Amino acid sequence: MATLGVIGSGSIGTAVARLAIAAGVEVVLSNSRGPQTLTSTVAGLGEAARAATPQEAARAGDQVVVAVPLTAYRSLPVAALRGKVVLDTINYYATRDGHLEDLDSGRTTTSELVQAHLVGARTVKAFNNIAAFHIPALARPVGAPDRSALPIAGNDAAARAQAAELIGRLGFDTVDVGPLSQSWRFEPETAAYAPAYAADPAAVLRGWQQVVDDLRAGRAPRLPAPDAGSPLSAARLGELLAGAERELTADRVVA
Numbered sequence: 213m214a215t216l217g218v219i220g221s222g223s224i225g226t227a228v229a230r231l232a233i234a235a236g237v238e239v240v241l242s243n244s245r246g247p248q249t250l251t252s253t254v255a256g257l258g259e260a261a262r263a264a265t266p267q268e269a270a271r272a273g274d275q276v277v278v279a280v281p282l283t284a285y286r287s288l289p290v291a292a293l294r295g296k297v298v299l300d301t302i303n304y305y306a307t308r309d310g311h312l313e314d315l316d317s318g319r320t321t322t323s324e325l326v327q328a329h330l331v332g333a334r335t336v337k338a339f340n341n342i343a344a345f346h347i348p349a350l351a352r353p354v355g356a357p358d359r360s361a362l363p364i365a366g367n368d369a370a371a372r373a374q375a376a377e378l379i380g381r382l383g384f385d386t387v388d389v390g391p392l393s394q395s396w397r398f399e400p401e402t403a404a405y406a407p408a409y410a411a412d413p414a415a416v417l418r419g420w421q422q423v424v425d426d427l428r429a430g431r432a433p434r435l436p437a438p439d440a441g442s443p444l445s446a447a448r449l450g451e452l453l454a455g456a457e458r459e460l461t462a463d464r465v466v467a
């Protein structure tokens with residue numbers, strides 16, 4: 213793959229972009245405020261990166277990472293993403309995103325909402341279940357004994373295969389759970405979610421709770437120290453996904 217489009221160039225978007233550039237892929241980044249606000253991000257990524265609008269990033273990308281807040285999914289450019297493999301990193305946190313009954317009730321999943329909006333795109337949920345700081349910490353070359361795996365889900369088998377090929381180049385094995393309706397298996401607070409990649413999962417959860425408590429109290433959130441990370445093999449991830457129990461919003465510790 214020659215070019216990766218990135219819509220949403222914050223923590224996750226730039227972490228994936230950095231791995232893509234290291235793997236020889238060109239990257240076109242975008243955000244909501246315009247390419248002129250991404251000058252320092254692009255400079256930090258090097259010559260294989262440039263900034264553009266979301267429409268331009270979508271058109272330029274052979275695959276496109278969507279790493280925006282859930283509240284922004286309806287502004288994703290439908291026409292420009294038609295036919296593309298869209299790697300959807302979006303998670304739902306009601307504290308941050310507001311309550312959505314269809315998600316609170318488990319009637320659908322965040323990625324199915326994204327797919328319903330992106331008519332004609334081939335959405336693959338990916339990179340949503342790993343903390344941004346664990347992406348560079350755990351990426352490894354093919355065959356490394358401590359290579360970690362990420363889950364993927366999508367309604368189009370060929371798109372899942374293309375996403376797996378890209379993610380493999382970026383440094384992770386994949387475990388394919390099938391259609392988007394199964395993507396709840398790696399949504400927040402399932403066993404396969406972010407603390408599964410942590411050296412100290414309990415500390416990570418405490419840190420998130422602190423952020424939520426701070427936001428609820430109207431304080432500036434105190435960000436936890438980054439965890440060093442701990443490899444999660446494809447075999448172990450497969451067990452976690454197979455044994456997953458659906459966590460509805462109301463049942464979550466950090467909702």
Ligand SMILES: NC(=O)c1ccc[n+]([C@@H]2O[C@H](COP(=O)([O-])OP(=O)(O)OC[C@H]3O[C@@H](n4cnc5c(N)ncnc54)[C@H](OP(=O)(O)O)[C@@H]3O)[C@@H](O)[C@H]2O)c1
Binds near residue numbers: 221222246281
């Ligand atoms: N951070 C993590 O560890 C992590 C891990 C897994 C999944 N996720 C999920 O991934 C998504 C992104 O998380 P993040 O932590 O990377 O967020 P972030 O650091 O806040 O970055 C969000 C990015 O989205 C852009 N954006 C917002 N609205 C947009 C729009 N309408 N069109 C285009 N770009 C828009 C923002 O641009 P502006 O700044 O210009 O508004 C910013 O570049 C979220 O759904 C999150 O739940 C995050």
